[in-house]
Amino acid sequence: MASFKIEGGHKLNGTITPQGAKNEVLQILCAVLLTPEKVVVKNVPDIIDVNKLIFILGELGVKIEKLSRNSYSFQADEVNLGYLESAEFKTDGSSLRGSIMIVGPLLARFGKGYIPRPGGDKIGRRRLDTHFEGFIRLGATFRYNKDESFYGVEAAELQGVEMLLDEASVTGTANILMASVLAKGTTKIYNAACEPYIQQLSKMLNNMGAKISGIGSNLLVIEGVVSLGGCEHTVLPDMIEIGSWIGVAVMTRSELTIKNVSWENLGQIPAVFRKLGIKLEKIGDDIYIPAQNSYEIQNYIDGSVLTVADAPWPGFTPDLLSIVLVVATQAKGTVLIHQKMFESRLFFVDKLIDMGAKVILCDPHRATVIGLDFESSLNATKMTSPDIRAGISLLIAALSAKGTSIINNIEQIDRGYENIEARLKSIGAKIERIEN
Template sequence: MASFEIYGGNRLSGEIIPQGAKNEALQVICATILTSEKVTISNIPDIRDVNKLIELLQLLGVIVTRETAGSYSFQANQVDMSKLNTPEFVQQATSLRGSIMLVGPLLTRFGIATIPHPGGDKIGRRRTDTHYIGFQKLGAEISYDPEKTEVTAPSGGLQGAYILLDEASVTGTANLVMAAVLAKGKTTLFNAACEPYLFQLCTMLNNMGAHISGVGSNLLTIEGVAHLSGCEHRILPDIIEIGSFIGLAAMTRSDITIKNVAKEHLGITPDIFERMGISLVFQDDDIYIPTQDHYRIQRFMDGSIMTVADAPWPGFTPDLISVALVVATQAKGSVLIHQKMFESRLFFVDKLIDMGAQIILCDPHRAVVIGLNHEQPLRATRMTSPDIRAGVALLIAALSAEGKSIIDNIEQIDRGYQSIDKRLQQLGADIRRID
């Protein structure tokens, strides 16, 4: 088990380039199974979750070739479905939440898919009913037991259908889109997730020969086709990393430029950080965050306390709630953080309270943060990363705190952030990886 040793309280400066989007990478890599032709994907982040998914595809017989740094080709012309029940596949798939998105492509192309119950962050219940209800509406049969789920297509293949999703699930939408592109007839997905990851997935599938309309909206219409071809695709920069670096700059009172952010896909994210008092300057496709000794949280027009809450896109992504919360600890003013979508995601705040943050945890979903306005620095301490996003929030807190902090279980952070210690060192951070 590795840890980060951090000496905080230093101001940082320089430029940093965000990695490719983790959540998009998991979707588009699964989509390569839909064709026997070669698909080349660039800007793939070198992180644990993505690398595990690539290994899963290789276990199934997909030919994976590293073309250049961050660029891979995938050719699924020799998929061995018998591998789905091997101990190696089960072990790998169980440790990765994104493995569930293999079901749609395998089901629609090969008529059957077996997947163990996926792993991932322990942030409360993360049900998968939306996926399987959708598969059933496409004609599939579901066989569930405590160890795994088997999904089987009818003898004539999946049939298009009208599907009203019970929640705007990102992975659920992706799974059903991938299943529908090779189904017979028309599929309509209403209440579909419309995050940039889905925009990118649908764009890639259309470039492969799929017929998807309504891309970027919550109403997708998919006309099934007989087969898909290969293509080339480039992954967007990771909006979660971009938000994390904005929070890092504010907490450490640093002068940082985030390069190549694809600002047309950032949605409301910059607005939320500006409401928290952080100055952002857009320079072409870069974001410049100047040094701020103080930043003031805005209030609503009627003078009431600001609320930062997550919501399906185009709302504020739940993956940045942890970062918004830690940023608020050194703001001037107070804010209510409302994490609606996951019931255990705020339980890391006890570590921030130990560091001197003024936080009232109202219930599993809400916390009131009373900003210290950089008048009282956080205290260095030893802590453990509970999940990816809380882990990077604690990392930001440690970089702002005076003295030496240790963060254990950094494998969680490595699941979502590529070589984060080395990249922060280039900004002047005093951070090192230790055993």
């Protein structure tokens, strides 16, 4: 297992171009299974989770060609369904939570889809009920092998239906949407997630010949079609990585430009950072962050303490709460961080407390941060990354800290961030990857 050695306390400077959106591309890659024709996907990030899914697609018999560093073509004209019941698939699929989204396309096109219980971040319970309840509503038969933690759905034909999702799950919406496009008749999905990732998937499916309306709303209407064709699709920049780079700039008091961020798809992200007192400028489609020696958290208009909480789109994404928490440790003022969705995501704050941050973990979902206003810097320490977002948050804290920090289990960071140490070095960070 590898580690990062970070010499903190250095100012950075330069320009960063964000990678393609991890959470979008995992959906997009699963959608290639819906057609026997060639699909070209551009701006694919070179990260562990995406590469695992590409490997699984290859094992399924999808013809994969790497066209350039971040572009691929996929053709699923000879899918090997036998792989789904193999011991290898039970290992491969269980290591990646995003693999759940192959079930919808396989069910729609081939009448069956199987998946081992997926892995991923240890950030709390992440139910699959929404996915399978949607498939059952479309007419699939569900079965679960408890001994092997193996799920399956089968259907001779899917039938369009109206459904109200029990939660606005992004992956659940994507999975049901992909199953619905080849169903007979009309499907209406209410309480659908409407994140930019779902909008992108819907636009791609329409380019393939699907008939989806209501894109961007929480009511998706899908008129089933007989078959889909190929297309070309470009993945959006990763909004979570953009937020992470804002955190890097602010915590190191550095000047940074983030290129081509797709401002219209950032939602609440710029507004939340501004509420923390951070200056952000929109220059074309770039974000410019000037060097700031201090930033003050805004209170509510009645003087009460600001709360930053996650919510379904267009609310603030839960994936950036860890970053906001770290940024708040050096702000002037106090903020309450409320992580509603996942009950274990704030459990990395003990590492920040060890570094000298003033954080009170109120309960599994809430933490109060009392900012130090850079009057005392964080202290370097040795720590372990528990998940992708906590990992990058600890990395940002280490870049701010005086002294040399070690972060173990950085494979968690590699799951979501492409070539992170080289990109940090390009703007002046002192970081080194150590193979243990």
